[in-house]
Amino acid sequence: MLEARSLHKKYGNFPALSGVSFELRPGEIFGYLGPNGAGKSTTLKLLTFASAPDSGEILFEGRPVSSSATEYKKNLGYVPEVPFLYDLLTGREFLNFVCDMRGMSLSERGSIDRYLDEFDMLRDAEKLISCYSNGMKKKMSIIAALLHEPKILLLDEPTSAMDAVSVKAFKDIITRLKNSGTAILLTTHILEIAEKMCQRIAVIGRGKILAEGTLDDIKNAGKRPGRELEEAFLLITNPPDGEAAK
Amino acid sequence: MISTLIRYRITMQKNRFATMPLAEKLAYALAGTVILAFVAVITAIFVDRADRVTGIVTPAVFPYFNYLCVLILNGLLMTAAFIEAVSEVDELYYRRETQFIAQFAHKYHKFFIFKLIDISVKTVPVLLLLFPFYLLYIFYFIKHHNLTAAAYFAAFSMLAAPVVLAFFASLTLFMAVIIARLLAFFRQRTLVLISVLGFIIVASVCLPALKSAQNEKPVADKSREIKMAYDRVRSATAGLDYLPASKLAEALTLAVGLDFAGAVRAAAWAMLLTLAAMLVSFYVSGILLMKDIGCLMDNITLRQGTAASLAYIWPMKALPPLWRGAAYDEIIHAMRKNTIIAFVIMIPAFFALPFYLPDKFFEAVSGIEGCWVIFAINCVILMYGSEIMIADIVSKRHSLQLLRSMPVDIESFMKAKAVFHSLIFTVILLIAGGPWIYFMKLNAAELAGIVFLAALWSAAGSLLCHGAGCLAGGLFSMRKESDSLAPYDPATAITVFILLSVMCIGAFRLQKMGFSLIIIFIYLAVWMAASYCALVKGAALLEKKEL
Numbered sequence: 010m011l012e013a014r015s016l017h018k019k020y021g022n023f024p025a026l027s028g029v030s031f032e033l034r035p036g037e038i039f040g041y042l043g044p045n046g047a048g049k050s051t052t053l054k055l056l057t058f059a060s061a062p063d064s065g066e067i068l069f070e071g072r073p074v075s076s077s078a079t080e081y082k083k084n085l086g087y088v089p090e091v092p093f094l095y096d097l098l099t100g101r102e103f104l105n106f107v108c109d110m111r112g113m114s115l116s117e118r119g120s121i122d123r124y125l126d127e128f129d130m131l132r133d134a135e136k137l138i139s140c141y142s143n144g145m146k147k148k149m150s151i152i153a154a155l156l157h158e159p160k161i162l163l164l165d166e167p168t169s170a171m172d173a174v175s176v177k178a179f180k181d182i183i184t185r186l187k188n189s190g191t192a193i194l195l196t197t198h199i200l201e202i203a204e205k206m207c208q209r210i211a212v213i214g215r216g217k218i219l220a221e222g223t224l225d226d227i228k229n230a231g232k233r234p235g236r237e238l239e240e241a242f243l244l245i246t247n248p249p250d251g252e253a254a255k
Numbered sequence: 256m257i258s259t260l261i262r263y264r265i266t267m268q269k270n271r272f273a274t275m276p277l278a279e280k281l282a283y284a285l286a287g288t289v290i291l292a293f294v295a296v297i298t299a300i301f302v303d304r305a306d307r308v309t310g311i312v313t314p315a316v317f318p319y320f321n322y323l324c325v326l327i328l329n330g331l332l333m334t335a336a337f338i339e340a341v342s343e344v345d346e347l348y349y350r351r352e353t354q355f356i357a358q359f360a361h362k363y364h365k366f367f368i369f370k371l372i373d374i375s376v377k378t379v380p381v382l383l384l385l386f387p388f389y390l391l392y393i394f395y396f397i398k399h400h401n402l403t404a405a406a407y408f409a410a411f412s413m414l415a416a417p418v419v420l421a422f423f424a425s426l427t428l429f430m431a432v433i434i435a436r437l438l439a440f441f442r443q444r445t446l447v448l449i450s451v452l453g454f455i456i457v458a459s460v461c462l463p464a465l466k467s468a469q470n471e472k473p474v475a476d477k478s479r480e481i482k483m484a485y486d487r488v489r490s491a492t493a494g495l496d497y498l499p500a501s502k503l504a505e506a507l508t509l510a511v512g513l514d515f516a517g518a519v520r521a522a523a524w525a526m527l528l529t530l531a532a533m534l535v536s537f538y539v540s541g542i543l544l545m546k547d548i549g550c551l552m553d554n555i556t557l558r559q560g561t562a563a564s565l566a567y568i569w570p571m572k573a574l575p576p577l578w579r580g581a582a583y584d585e586i587i588h589a590m591r592k593n594t595i596i597a598f599v600i601m602i603p604a605f606f607a608l609p610f611y612l613p614d615k616f617f618e619a620v621s622g623i624e625g626c627w628v629i630f631a632i633n634c635v636i637l638m639y640g641s642e643i644m645i646a647d648i649v650s651k652r653h654s655l656q657l658l659r660s661m662p663v664d665i666e667s668f669m670k671a672k673a674v675f676h677s678l679i680f681t682v683i684l685l686i687a688g689g690p691w692i693y694f695m696k697l698n699a700a701e702l703a704g705i706v707f708l709a710a711l712w713s714a715a716g717s718l719l720c721h722g723a724g725c726l727a728g729g730l731f732s733m734r735k736e737s738d739s740l741a742p743y744d745p746a747t748a749i750t751v752f753i754l755l756s757v758m759c760i761g762a763f764r765l766q767k768m769g770f771s772l773i774i775i776f777i778y779l780a781v782w783m784a785a786s787y788c789a790l791v792k793g794a795a796l797l798e799k800k801e802l
Binding site: 057085091137 | 256263266267268270271274352355357359360362
């Protein structure tokens with residue numbers, strides 16, 4: 010559904026991305042893991058039109074997104090790591106604003122109350138966002154990304170600042186969306202979430218994809234089967250001198 | 256999309272007003288009253304002295320008056336556009352709203368038009384400064400033509416305003432994108448040097464002609480003298496003839512001369528120029544901004560890193576930690592806000608004063624009156640600087656939060672900052688505010704008096720900004736703008752600005768009423784004492800305030 014082909018991006022002389030390629034398929038959660046400064050956020054910036062790649066291309070349903078930007082954006086939901094919300098709007102006003110911006114009619118907005126209820130936010134919907142905690146803001150940002158039922162969902166550290174009950178609700182919703190055919194890209198530092206939710210995982214480091222495959226593929230990377238994801242992740246991103254040389 | 260964004264902007268303002276505490280509402284009411292009072296007082300003075308006022312503009316001098324007004328209008332809007340462009344760099348790149356809106360499936364031109372409307376609305380207050388000129392036009396049309404002509408002029412100016420504002424809004428957005436691009440590629444000090452170089456080149460081309468125009472030897476025939484001065488000024492500012500406001504002024508002059516075909520042609524040119532500016536701005540901002548906003552933001556942040564800025568202030572290293580902290584905080588804030596670029600453009604402009612102001616001016620201001628002209632300029636600098644002085648309370652919420660977690664009390668920190676700004680503003684006032692040719696004519700005692708007055712004026716201004724800022728900040732709620740990263744407390748900013756204006760205008764009124772300098776020193780000392788008390792009380796309130 011969404012394909013990144015050999016993406017390159019430099020900040021001055023610093024190569025943030027060097028030939029990153031991956032594919033996002035319908036009905037799967039694709040984990041995109043990496044240490045700080047590995048290139049995760051840069052990748053998401055390219056996928057959300059916040060930046061243009063120096064070279065390489067992004068294809069949506071086989072067509073370059075640069076030539077079908079409007080169609081691509083209509084099908085895109087994005088949850089940034091630091092949510093952007095209008096603090097002087099109430100939660101409900103903000104969600105209605107997002108619906109207006111997406112051109113959704115009043116009859117299509119039933120999902121607002123449904124998602125507010127699922128995230129236990131109904132009682133706070135009429136409060137100003139400036140009164141919300143960080144976790145509540147994160148939930149509001151997730152709801153805003155889901156309202157138009159996107160075909161592609163990009164989640165940047167979605168569970169940060171959320172409490173355990175909300176994380177559970179989030180997992181349920183994401184699993185339901187996956188089962189309905191949504192293609193989901195998830196970046197997270199919490200390996201347990203990646204381990205439980207993702208069908209395929211890519212590990213990025215220093216701007217390059219270091220490993221990609223199913224959970225078992227990643228665990229077995231380097232022909233050392235039986236490792237936990239955490240151990241495998243650490244080995245892939247910080248290989249011992251000998252392995253790095255190989 | 257545009258109507259949605261405007262509608263929700265209005266909703267946000269309604270929500271802000273609904274949740275505003277009484278003290279903040281009163282501050283807004285006071286600001287509104289000051290604006291209305293300005294309009295009412297000017298109107299009352301003009302009506303009261305109608306005979307004299309209508310004599311100012313006669314049919315013979317109408318074209319010159321028209322040109323002068325447009326020159327001022329262009330100058331004001333150009334300055335506003337530049338200041339706005341510098342702040343738009345922050346708006347466009349640090350606030351993530353642009354990125355947020357860009358994710359929706361809308362064409363860029365809609366966002367562009369929204370930004371043009373947004374910038375134009377912010378620029379409208381500048382037009383208020385031209386209200387006296389506007390009244391002069393109305394009086395002119397009533398006296399030399401009739402009421403219908405005055406009504407036609409009012410309608411013309413209403414239609415002309417969007418054309419002029421749209422042009423400058425396009426210029427603002429264009430400049431903002433160029434500044435941001437430059438910031439992403441150069442270190443700030445390199446950019447500052449480029450700006451100064453650019454200014455010197457422009458000044459060397461424009462200013463000599465302007466100076467020779469103003470130094471024109473007086474001739475017996477008054478109207479010939481005006482005509483000669485007009486021709487020289489016009490030749491020095493010939494480039495401005497191609498701005499839409501100038502074309503509209505030309506249309507007005509032609510219409511008054513009953514050349515309606517020429518007037519329509521000039522008005523059409525104005526609209527074409529605005530459309531051309533919008534198109535250029537649209538493509539440049541579309542290509543340079545939207546394609547790469549995410550990475551530009553990172554690049555700018557990298558280029559404005561603190562390591563580079565600290566090199567500017569090496570003498571500060573010798574200061575005690577609290578004072579050093581206050582100074583570093585301010586310098587770095589100025590760097591991050593790009594304020595330094597605005598200052599660096601302003602300072603050579605003031606430095607160049609002796610080169611473009613005629614000798615007649617210095618002869619006129621010599622003696623005791625002279626320092627007041629200089630301090631009028633200084634007041635403007637102080638007003639501009641007030642925003643930086645109160646930034647901790649108005650827009651840098653994290654700064655207070657960080658301070659609270661440290662073994663430093665807010666009162667000491669604010670006092671250190673007040674002293675730091677006093678020194679900085681004294682230096683700025685002496686360097687930028689005083690034309691050096693004037694200073695050179697003074698003897699040592701007079702010079703010492705000027706330095707003392709500059710120091711006192713700066714200290715009073717700085718203490719007032721910090722004191723009133725702390726007290727208002729402690730009393731008013733600290734609201735956040737549309738982004739949690741950009742809190743802003745306009746009520747405090749408005750309060751400080753009004754009090755600073757009252758203090759500055761009060762000193763001038765006392766001088767006008769014939770009070771001696773000693774009385775004015777006492778006047779400033781009273782303000783300083785009141786400001787100090789406000790600082791102590793306000794800092795105590797800020798210590799307990801929920802941030």
